[in-house]
Amino acid sequence: MGSSRILNTYIQQLIETSTPEAPAWNIEKIRAGKPNTWNYIDGCMIKALIELNEITGKDAYLDFADRFIDYFVDDDGMIASYDPQEYNLDNINAGKTLYGLYNLTGKTKYRKAMDVIYGQLEGQPRTKEGNFWHKLIYPNQVWLDGLYMAQPFYVQYELSYRDGRACSDSFHQFQVVHDLMRNERNGLYYHAYDSSRKDFWCDPVTGLSSNFWLRAEGWFAMALIDTWELLPANMSAEKDTMRRMFSELIDAMLPYQDEKTGMWHQVINLGRIAPNYLETSGSAIFANAIMKGARLGVLDERYWDYGYKAYKGICDTCMNEEGGRLTLDNICLVAGLGNTEHREGTFDYYMREPKVRNDAKGVAPLVLAYIEVLRHERGKR
Template identity: 45%
Template structure:
């Protein structure tokens, strides 16, 4: 079974990750929309539209969505609404966009101005949240608010660089607790203990997707671009030579229990490939992204059983039972084939290989 057939199988058999509005579905929706833009094939657009038809009412209400949760993850699935508003001009999409923007307007923040990850995680910034919110926030500002919020977006990225980046490795820790109250946080720095692969992937995608939106209209975009390039360079030092993948705990290599993880690898691959396409990275970096995608396909894509393997199902910090951010914690979480965080990243990364190959007739066939 070729990659396209694998993708079509999962689109045709798609079931919502949860009954309520959720970010996991949004990963697949974004990937499908990327494929539509890369291929022009309407089946991908139709898939996203079917989902939205089931989820967004005619008056713009989002089914099973609670703004008062102030969960930054809930912004993610709204990214696809912009395209559908532009394509259809249907007001229900604009109204749903406004609902999610209203959440951002009222979302709790740290004293330094960063969005809390969730109301249940006060004073905390996780790398995940930058991907969930910033590209949506930037797109809204560009289309509907004369880019007035770009400065706020910029400041939140700068705060993350200042607070969460590790000076020695150039990598970023999974989370930061401004209050230093959580057991997982370093009492001096507020930082969690480790560099989680998917958190790095979320961060890379947040940077490249936001840059794509703001670059032409924002003078400080170059500073965000610098963070992006430096982050990719830091990650390349830890790319596995044999598989071209990244590990679940990025800097721990072959330490007992660590494993080459699919979702984080594909997110980073997407970021590199897109970064090259948009001119943020030199052309020779494309090989690093393509090899990461190809290495993941070779190691973990089981086309006989329609499975994408090697995906960490979930990982977080705090809550009940308590997640302490230790190495042992990250390697203990279940590996879940076809989890939507990995599947969505697969669609996104594959779409970037196609976007490149469209312009390069002599490129190798990546659909095998």
């Protein structure tokens, strides 16, 4: 069975066993035994399904995505279980689904919900450099993850409804991350930065965390290419700068790509140190980002092969069958900094976090990578 057939079967299995109340791909909620809420994990998966509908024309994907998001959004655009005043950038991510669903269904509730989410960004606390705090409970902190969660939504809203007035603010936030969080020696970005330099996990001089975590690096790469795609032609200077940021990051990642599988390690630059492992979610994110970058012309077309190698390696080594059902393995469940003492950002910390199966943080980017493969096969830009 080819990888396309396997993925189609796998996606169908997940859809058939998922509801808005209990999605099969949200392993954090399943493990916690709590009711499902508005969250970034579901947002990743539903966005992937909307894009899968666009490339395949299969309405079942759109119908499922619409039912899922509709469950959380009432007629006034208010979103169940979402509190904007938590100022949690993760909660912005699911808002990306609203643009596609509004365009495809015409439901005004989705348009109203965009305003609700944008209202959070209007009040989002900022660091002294002008970047959004990652969450209210993480004051003065910028995490690479947050750029992916918030910036594409922010720019798309600005361009759709505010004449792009704050697109330059989004660009500034990327520039700050580049200037403060990038290691000039290897070109990789540290997971997080504390502008106050007060939290226990950060370097008291630089404010930086101490390691290069694969999935965070991937989220930042996707944030760059997704936002670059949205920026208008009259921001050509900003687009050129973001193109360089993206290209340099991909070039920095390639020396660490596993020769056999095309994947990357959980802590990117320490692949030879046990018990580091080839991690699925971050590898899938880079597979998607690289192939998308090549398709859009941000990267030379020869880079597409690097992304495809990662995609194929994941399908060959991490997609398995058990009891008649397909599983996607070796997905880091979660990793963060602070809040509890054990999240100190050391190499050992990233090794301690559990590996799980079928979590959307791995599944969704693999679906997006699959979409890039389909676009390549069909010659669609």
